[in-house]
Amino acid sequence: MKPTQNTPKRAILLVRISDDKAEDARGVGRQEADGRALADRLGWTIAEVITENDTSAFKRRKVMLPDGSTALRTVRPGFRNALDKLSSGARDGLIADDLDRVARDPRDLEDLIDVVEQRHIPAIATTGSMRLDNDAGITMARVMVAIANKSSRDTRRRVARKHQELAEEGKPGGGGFRGYGFTRNGMEVIxxxxxxxxxxxxxxxxxxxxxxxxxxxxxxxxxxxxxxxxxxxxxxxxxxxxxxxxxxxxxxxxxxxxxxxxxxxxxxxxxxxxxxxxxxxxxxxxDLTLKRWLTGALWCPLCRHSLTGWQGNHGPRYWCATPLGGCGKIAIKADRAEAEVATRVLDLLTKPNILQRLTAIATTSVTEDVRRELAEDEAQLKQLAGMWARKELTFAEYREARAIIEDRVKESRTLVQSSAPRVLRSLLAGDVRKGWERLTPAGKREVVLTLLPDGYEVGPHDRSRGNAFDPRRLTPRAALAA
The missing domain is CATH 3.90.1750.20 (Putative Large Serine Recombinase; Chain B, Domain 2)
Structure with missing residues (x-):
């Protein structure tokens, strides 16, 4: 191909490989060499190479959208960076090794097509599989990405079925890091x-x-x-x-x-x-991380993220921590927030209807029959494993029987190990205020979340009030049933 009148002078070379098991980046290195060779033939100038090494263009993850909802999307910062630069005019062309290096998800391709048509920029692949400069090229790209997406889905289904089969046979799945204690194939003890x-x-x-x-x-x-x-x-x-x-x-x-x-x-x-x-x-x-007992009970109204106990420059606080995925815009002094919530909890406990409700919860105990059944089911699981080991059962029979018993065990353990009734019994045994002071941080949080399962929303700080603590910032996320 010969240089065109609108030959890009600030083009992007996008290189990507899904799985770099060798961790040597040779796959993307080969793509870069081929891409630069094509640019030389066309007279393009490569201004930037964007590398997506060990990055899938097919696998989707749950992400939060700008409107606060969640959706499944491919997570490709490099690809999105390329689109942003092409859309803004900072770059004027795109080269890739092949169409499937650019997109294997139809949504990603459509985003690229939008940018190409709006900015009138060329986007080509060294294999010739991507030319988005006319309707025929765009249609062909859509068909090829749909086929590539179907191929990835077929592969995922076959791999998942194979792993299920290996699991049913008790064999290692392979891949990943070596598990400590075992050789890499997972079958020999070190x-x-x-x-x-x-x-x-x-x-x-x-x-x-x-x-x-x-x-x-x-x-x-x-x-x-x-x-x-x-x-x-x-x-x-x-x-x-x-x-x-x-x-x-x-x-x-x-x-x-x-x-x-x-x-x-x-x-x-x-x-x-x-x-x-x-x-x-x-x-x-x-839980040593629960020195701040409102962790998990306070929420940010801006990004809907949980506030976490944090040591700030001005002492302990609850913060919508950016290192944990929060927006960083909401914080409240820990000691004042804890004192305010404690006051509200104790006030609630003086109301007859609330006290009656909590007493009913606290006195709901697990019967001895449930405990006995749990012990019997756990013993039966061990007996079942022995029968399978002695080949008295087929694996299919063993698996079916175990699934039935394990469902009963999970249900029984949920009743036996429930912590809220235990905490409430301790709190309501005698003077409630003294009982509150005796509770561990984890126990206090358990009581708060029993009263208000959705916790409190922490509003923004009104700077016109100076640094004074404003208890009105704490708003129950759901009203307590009367």
Whole structure:
């Protein structure tokens, strides 16, 4: 092709690859070389290369739209950056290796077509698969993207079915990082790492002095014990390892245990379940991040994000934290907000209808029949696993029976482990005000969310009032039923 009269002088070269497993960017490197060669033939000047390495043009995620609603969209900052620059006139042309490097989602293609037609800019691919300069080219691009999208959907369906089949057979799924304690294929135990995992479990379940996860991580760092990836140990990484079903010889799929795995267990099933229960109990009753007990009960009216306890320059506050996805525009002093909510809670508890309602909730206890049934179902699950291991049942029979029993177990555990009645019984046993002072931060939040499940909305600060605390900023998000 020969240079045209409107030859771009500030063109974008867009390169993308979905999966850079080697992490060497060679795929996009080859695309860049081909794109520059085409630009030289056409007489275009490449002003910028926008790289989307290890970025899918098909997978969609749930995102929040400008109007506050949510929708499924491809997340491609590089592509959107290219559209913005083409739309503003900062760039005057687009080159890519192939149409499917630009778009595999029809919505993305339509956005590009809008920009091309509005700004009258050329957009081509080195393979010739993308020429959006006439109706025929645009129609062909739409057809090809629809076909590419269908191909991606077919691949996703086949891969998902294969992973389901592997899970049902108890085999590893492959891919991803190596799980700590196992070889990369996930089927052989590494003795040295298995010993570390058993040591972690012992420390967590120590009846005299159970260790915190951060203490375990610090000790591993001090002793120079390497992690699977070489990264620094943390409480989160320790929790992730000891709570994975794989260490108990179980196969999980989409977050659910589907049956025994083909590899050997590192922790006995009972030990693993005790570890999981212990850590879940810690998270529910002594959550160290819950020093600010209104975390999760205060909400931003601007972006609908939850406010989080935060240490600011002027002391502790609740903030719509930008590092956690908030807008950063709403904050309120922590001590004053907590004092105000505590006053409102205690005022509510003096109202007869509220007190009667809470007493009814608090006195609703789990019967001994439910507890007995839970114990029987848990024992039956263990017996069922033994029968499958001895080949007294087919896997299909085992899976069907386990699903039925697990549904009963989940329902029973929900009743047995419900925390709100336990907190309310403690609060209403005697003097309510004294009971409130005795509550842990987690307990206070539980009471607040029992009274007002939707919490409070925190309005913007009226700067005309100076720095004075205004309790009117706290508005219940839903009125308490009378």
């Amino acid at each position: 003795p040295a790492e298995a010993k570390v995992i058993r040591w972690m479990a012992e420390r967590i379940l120590d009846p005299v002095e159970p260790w915190a996860l951060n203490r375990i991580a610090a000790d591993l760092e001090r002793r120079g014990v390497p992690s699977a990836t070489g990264a620094k140990w943390s409480g989160r990484s320790v929790r992730s390892i000891v709570t994975k079903p794989s260490v108990a010889g179980l196969r999980a799929h989409k977050g659910e245990v589907v049956g025994p795995a083909v590899w050997s267990a590192i922790l006995e099933r009972d030990v693993w379940e005790a570890v999981c229960a212990t850590l879940a109990g810690r998270a529910g009753s002594t």
